[in-house]
Amino acid sequence: MKLGKVEFCHLLQIIALFLCLSGMNQAEPSRSRSKPYFQSGRTRTKRSWVWNQFFVLEEYMGTDPLYVGKLHSDVDKGDGSIKYILSGEGASSIFIIDENTGDIHATKRLDREEQAYYTLRAQALDRLTNKPVEPESEFVIKIQDINDNEPKFLDGPYTAGVPEMSPVGTSVVQVTATDADDPTYGNSARVVYSILQGQPYFSVEPKTGVIKTALPNMDREAKDQYLLVIQAKDMVGQNGGLSGTTSVTVTLTDVNDNPPRFPRRSYQYNVPESLPVASVVARIKAADADVGPNAEMEYKIVDGDGLGVFKISVDKDTQEGIITIQKELDFEAKTSYTLRIEAANMHVDPRFLSLGPFNDMTTVKIIVEDVDEPPVFTSRLYSMVVSEAAKVGTIIGTVAAHDPDASNSPVRYSIDRNTDLERYFNIDANSGVITTAKSLDRETNAVHNITVLAMESQNPAQIGRGYVAITILDINDNAPEFAMEYETTVCENAQPGQVIQKISAIDKDDPPNGHQFYFSLTAEAANNHNFTLQDNKGDVSPYLSGAVNLY
Missing domain, CATH: 2.60.40.60 (Cadherins)
Structure with a gap:
């Protein structure tokens, strides 16, 4: 017949109670005049008290008060002249004493995990005088443990990680279960661990709760997470022990065990x-x-x-x-x-x-x-020269562009008039020959920068651009001019040979070696002998000198 957890606990209670009462009954005739064993550290003094060692089984489920033990004084002759008084922890509320016999009973179910022992005091009084016949004495009632608590994983559920491909026996994590039962009494709190779910990949050390890998070469890429169920069982794992479980989620962490691979060759x-x-x-x-x-x-x-x-x-x-x-x-x-x-x-x-x-x-x-590209000029910049004396229609130079595409479409040329607003030049649409269209004046514009357009005949949207710089060559087509209007005054006492004015001239033309001017007086002024003009032979700063002649 199988027993449930509650029935099994009750059976243990009855057995323990029987053993306890048997021990008390055997010990009752013996008498001691020394302090109880739990006061053995103090000086031994004589006592007239007689008692047994008091133990109470926890979690007693009976309906009658549970017998604890008997207090007895050797002064008591059994004639009813002595009465017993109990005080201290739980007196009257938990523990009661028969004042005539000294028998102590527990009236409530006790839990060792809530309180392991109670300290009480006993007195024997003369019933008539109500005076003590014995000094008050202190004693302890210990609560006897039974296996009524299952192991618990207070830190669960657990999560842990371990590198994939780890060797067998690699530690993963340690789990710990605690049992509230008395670890000093029996096996109620002695726990062993086992794995209920997670084999054959992992194992657990029965005594320590250390979880380890159990299979070699576990591959994260095949499976990266495992759910383990770990059991802790008291009574050293024997039948009838209580158990608790927890879950452990183990994640395989990645290591570089896979090379890169192109999906296509x-x-x-x-x-x-x-x-x-x-x-x-x-x-x-x-x-x-x-x-x-x-x-x-x-x-x-x-x-x-x-x-x-x-x-x-x-x-x-x-x-x-x-x-x-x-x-x-x-x-x-x-x-x-x-x-x-x-x-x-x-x-x-x-x-x-x-x-x-x-x-x-x-x-x-x-x-x-292939992309339909615009025509490309043979040069990024063309440099040309033409004299300012050139007649209209004079050829200045030629530009050339071609279609870089395989079709090699013919090209037509034109001038971007935004760069030649006065239309000084023309270009032949087929040959790219540039000619003058107007008379040129170097003094107005010495260099003309124009843009030439080359368009594919088959696709006029494809336009290439070339750049032409036309330099105008100078000719001597401008007479010298005085730099300014001169008006000179001279004092009447000026000395002959004194310089009274310097004059200079300019020329809009631009010969390479600079200008050389020659100065002379006009015919009308030459008859005036009061002034003379000195020419500096081409110096750009000739001067007019006057000499006063006296008559």
Whole structure:
């Protein structure tokens, strides 16, 4: 017949009570005049008290008061002249005494885990005088433990982590169960641990509660979390012991045991030749089953005819390899490139090198697509010269542009009139020959900067631009001019030969070696002998000198 937890506890109570009463009954005839054993540290004095050692079984479930023991004084002759008084912890409320016999009973169910013992005092009084016949004495009633508390995991449920691929026997976490029963009495508080759920992956040390790995090479990528159920059972795990359980969630933490792998052996991307430098051509990604730093990788272009034209970098957030252009693409020069790209882990764990190389290779082919490009001039800047004396229609020079596309469409030329508002020049639409359209004046504009447009005949929207600087050469077409209007005064007492005015001239023309001017008096002024003009022979600062002649 199986017993439940409550019935089993009651059975233990009855057995313990029987043993306790048997011991008391055997000890009752003996008498002691010394203090009880729990006062053995004090000086021994004679006593007339007689008592047994008092123990009370906890959790007594009976309906009658539980017999504890008997107080008796050797002064008591049994004639009813002595009465017994009980005081102290629980007196009257928990413990009562028969004043005639000295028998003590417990009236309430006691719990050792709430209070393990009670300290009381006893007195024997003369019934007639109500005076003590014995000195008051102190004694203790201890509560006898039964196994009525199951082990409890006060810190559960637990969470823990252990690196994947750990060796068998690697410690994961320690669990601890506590039992409120008396650890000094019997096996009620002696706990052993076992694992109810979590085999064969983990085990638990029966005495310490340390959980360890039980299988080698547990792979996080296959399963990253395990739920364990751990049992703690008292009575050293024997039948009839009480038990408690807790859960332990164990997470396998990642190690770098997986190399990067490209999902494809080759890739192909089409790119227009007009894509600007630094533009992204493609994104590729090697798969890595690891996470965090263990999945970080770097990419390199290790071979191919695209070295120097493309480069690859890593996106730190997505771990993608980003291929970008380093040089301009030209479909007419090269129509495709092949790149050999490597992906490698940045943080390699030496323990797993035996699993194979921690890198992978793939091939990326980049196809350059033709784009209808505008015409291109043979020179970015043309320099031309023409004399300001050139007649209208004089040829100044020629520009040339071509269609860089395979179609090599014919080109037509025109002048951007925003750069030639006065329309000094014309250009032949077919040949690119530039001619004068108006008379030129170097002194008005010495250099003309014009923009020439080249348009594809088949697609006028495709327009190329060339730049022409036309320098106007000078001719001597301007007479000298006095720098200013001169008006001179002279004192009447001026001495002959005194300089009274300096004069200068300018010329709008621009000969290479500078101007040389020659000064002379007009015919009318030459007859006036009061003044003379001295010419400095081409010096730019001649002066007029006057001499006063006396008559």
